Amino acid sequence: MLGIPKYFGLRGSALNFAISWIAGLDFLLFGYDQGVTGGLLDLPSFTKYFPDINPEEPGIGDALKSQRSSNQGIAVAAYNLGCFLGAVFTIFVGNPLGRRMTIFIGSVIMTVGALLQCTSYDLPQFIVGRIVTGWGNGMNTSTVPTWQSETAQAHARGKLVMIEGMLITAGITISYWLNYGMAWIGEDEVSWRFPLAFQIVFALIIFGTILNLPESPRWLVMQGREEEALEVLVALNDKDHDDPFIANEFESVRLTVQEMSKGSYASLFQMSEYREFHRVVLAYVCQMFQQISGINLITYYAPILFEKINLEDNNYPKLLAACNGTEYFLASLVPIFIIELVGRRKLMLVGAAGMSLSMVALAVSLHVLDTGNKKAGPAQAVFLFVFNTFFALGWLGMTWLYPAEIVPLRIRAPTNALATSGNWIFNFMVVMITPVAFDSIGYKTYIIFAVINAFIFPVVYFFYPETRYRSLEEMDDLFKKSSSVFDIVSISLTEPHRYDRHGQLRQDYIEDIERRMSVREDAKIEHSDSS
Structure with missing residues (x-):
């Protein structure tokens, strides 16, 4: 990739961190997009071009105020409609394109949408820009958690997902503080055009780096590209090809793909x-x-x-x-x-x-x-x-x-x-x-x-x-024991756990398994003797 080392020369924990950073940056961009528009709606330099979404203009009647409130809701929510369409679109194109390419295309679409918004001089262009930006974000938010979870080490997945939620609020915070700073500029158009354009910086970093990071090994196996999947697992875990851990991980991925199919x-x-x-x-x-x-x-x-x-x-x-x-x-x-x-x-x-x-x-x-x-x-x-x-x-x-x-x-x-x-x-x-x-x-x-x-x-x-x-297998067993929508909660609270807080099998569970196996062996011996 233009002379840049594969995976930027990263392996192991450093490579996992790079994936988490790009995934987190996408959720930060998600939060930024959510927060940025609300701070622009009352700026004189903004309402000058979009008076039809300004219900607070002095002297307008109640009917016009109500209409403008509706227009404002439609203009702001157009972004969310775009996100919905992008998420639905990804259902059909996500697997054919792959995790990285879907995120790459989504980030490019977001860039186009941001350009449409920050260069708008009339309301239809602004609304179209918000729909386009949302479409790209819908593609990304439908894909990034999957890409990250399929490349992350198992013990870190839960915390990583919660960190993604935190980064949404970080993006919201950045947009609010930027809007506050821009509000002091006065009636200069940069006070609203720059905050809308600034999201392009995040999108550029994402689509400028994503294709040189590892593809999901699970997706690669789904596509029959097992050699590439093995290479990714070697890089993510920083181990040799013949390491038993890699063989076990690769077999686990294959079994997972078979189950998903x-x-x-x-x-x-x-x-x-x-x-x-x-x-x-x-x-x-x-x-x-x-x-x-x-x-x-x-x-x-x-x-x-x-x-x-x-x-x-x-x-x-x-x-x-x-x-x-x-x-x-x-x-x-x-x-x-x-x-x-x-x-x-x-x-x-x-x-x-x-x-x-x-x-x-x-x-x-x-x-x-x-x-x-x-x-x-x-x-x-x-x-x-x-x-x-x-x-x-x-x-x-x-x-x-x-x-x-x-x-x-x-x-x-x-x-x-x-x-x-x-x-x-x-x-x-x-x-x-x-x-x-x-x-x-x-x-x-x-x-x-x-x-x-x-x-x-x-x-x-x-x-x-x-x-x-x-574990996922435990949840399967709990629902197997359930007979209605009303008993699953009590089952989940009373059924013994297999694992402790550190992810290790509980000693009492191991002893129970050994006891059951012993009973089965005794039963086999008795059956053999009676025969």
Whole structure:
């Protein structure tokens, strides 16, 4: 590759780190795209070109204000619609193209979309640019976790997925602080064109390096390119070709591919002893819950929400949004360290309860603000921070981790594609209706999301099993023992674990296996003697 050493001359841990860095950069770009637009909507240099999405223009009537609120929702949510289309598109082209090429093409498409946005002079071009950018991002976010998990060492996968969630908030934070800095420029167009163009920097790094990093060995085996898969495993593990570890890893990859080849999209709707459809529903609803919690109501419109507390001077709304993003990022670090200690269920339950109560507090404080009492402004600001904190703890990275843990290996790929598309379509719905909802029903918008989050709590409590310290094979066995949607939780909490917190087989499990084998041997001997 243009005289550059293969894999940049990296092997072992250094090569794994490079893959994680590029994968993380893509999720950082994902977060940046989510946060950047909300800080531009009130800039005079922006609304000059796009007045049709400015419902706050003085002197316009209620009818026009309502129409512009709808236009704003459509313009902002066009990105999410593009993400949904890109995710669906990847279902069909992901395997033929391969992991690296899909990410490469997705990053190129994002670059084209960013160029369309930052050079826009009318609303149709801007909306098309957002759809194109979203299309590329949908391709990337559907592929990057798969590429990373298929190249990462097994013991690091869970933590890496949670780190990806943290990097989304890092991207959001960067976009908020950049918007705050640009807001001081005044009416110069660079204040909104530069933040939209800046995302190209991340995309350039991704598509400039991705093709010189290893392809997924699992995908290579699927394509019959076993020699290349072996070379990748040698480089990733920094071992010799004849090392027994490499032979074992290669055989594991082959067995995994054979198992995956047994699945199909029709398998998603089966209810065999593995209860496939039951598990698919859990994965899809988990992704849906993340979006209908209302997080992107805040992520996309934070500066506008902070304007409602009467802090228009000195760009305080953008400063508060930037501080909110920073605190959101810091909160997202916590699950990385406690996810295995606390477990999935407890984090999801705490998150849902906290988000519901936060939405109640936001509804009450906004209602008081609407009556003219400005003393409720600080409460409104505080609970926007509090909501993000609970979301970061319970739901930010969880919905990228849990579906992969809950579904059988043979349908993992189609299930993840389906669940990811669900994430984006509900994301689109929330972002599109938010301006309209606030314009039509005001503080009651928060009440809707308070009720939704309250509903999430019992659903998780009664239907979502704990996957902590469970292998994929263990989850298969747990669902085999399940006879309905109501007993899987109790089974997951009471069934003995095979592995301890360090990933080693538990001694009592080993003793139980040895005891069973001894009983079988004795039975064989008795049967032989009787014969």
